[in-house]
Amino acid sequence: MNNEIILLLASNSPRRRQLLALGNWKFNVTVSDVDESQLADETPKEYVLRLAQAKAMAVLEKAHPKNIIIGSDTAVVDGDEILGKPKDKEDAERMLKQLRGHTHQVFTGVVVYRVDDETMLTELCITDVPMRAYSDDEIKAYVQTGDPMDKAGAYAIQHPDFQPVASMQGCYASVMGLPMCHVLRALRKLDVSPKADVPLACQTLLNYQCQVSSGILSDGIAT
Numbered sequence: 153m154n155n156e157i158i159l160l161l162a163s164n165s166p167r168r169r170q171l172l173a174l175g176n177w178k179f180n181v182t183v184s185d186v187d188e189s190q191l192a193d194e195t196p197k198e199y200v201l202r203l204a205q206a207k208a209m210a211v212l213e214k215a216h217p218k219n220i221i222i223g224s225d226t227a228v229v230d231g232d233e234i235l236g237k238p239k240d241k242e243d244a245e246r247m248l249k250q251l252r253g254h255t256h257q258v259f260t261g262v263v264v265y266r267v268d269d270e271t272m273l274t275e276l277c278i279t280d281v282p283m284r285a286y287s288d289d290e291i292k293a294y295v296q297t298g299d300p301m302d303k304a305g306a307y308a309i310q311h312p313d314f315q316p317v318a319s320m321q322g323c324y325a326s327v328m329g330l331p332m333c334h335v336l337r338a339l340r341k342l343d344v345s346p347k348a349d350v351p352l353a354c355q356t357l358l359n360y361q362c363q364v365s366s367g368i369l370s371d372g373i374a375t
Contacts, residue, residue, distance in 0.1 A: 160219040162207045171330040174353040175346035184210040200225045200261030208263045221265040226329045228305030230256040235305045244295045244306040253285040260326040264338040275334035279322035324360045333368040
């Protein structure tokens with residue numbers, strides 16, 4: 153990797169910062185402020201990719217010519233409905249009850265933008281997320297922690313006490329907000345290599361045996 157190249161993460165999410173750090177790349181963080189309202193007739197795929205691009209472009213004026221900007225957006229999708237961040241505690245309880253006991257999908261779009269030549273790459277990760285049949289009391293206790301309030305779908309998959317997900321086989325990191333093998337695949341196309349074993353580091357951090365990383369990194373179809 154060219155020592156002058158520094159990644160620029162267009163997000164204030166501590167989870168995305170934690171995940172991007174797994175590659176041991178040099179990176180800075182700049183908060184992007186964009187309107188996350190869904191457009192009429194916009195599909196989940198279109199929605200997350202549009203917002204990922206909007207977040208990346210929102211920090212462009214703060215970027216250095218040697219920066220590679222990474223923008224990402226994650227949406228919880230239940231049937232045809234995109235579940236955003238809850239408006240209040242009652243809304244969080246409603247979402248968690250809606251998701252309880254069945255499988256929904258998480259769409260995460262990633263945009264990687266090289267500033268000096270305006271090269272833009274996009275990645276999309278879709279993960280099936282089966283939720284366990286947690287109780288109403290568990291929902292109330294979790295909502296009282298305040299953790300759901302800044303989360304799409306009103307949950308964090310990694311929460312140590314609530315643990316909302318029964319089991320899954322897709323990309324755990326994507327549900328947290330940044331599918332690292334997709335990021336790695338895009339950066340490789342820009343001749344930017346990690347200084348660590350990203351799949352191993354990701355699985356170690358998340359205590360999760362990933363079944364899709366090899367397919368993603370070999371340009372296979374990922375779920």
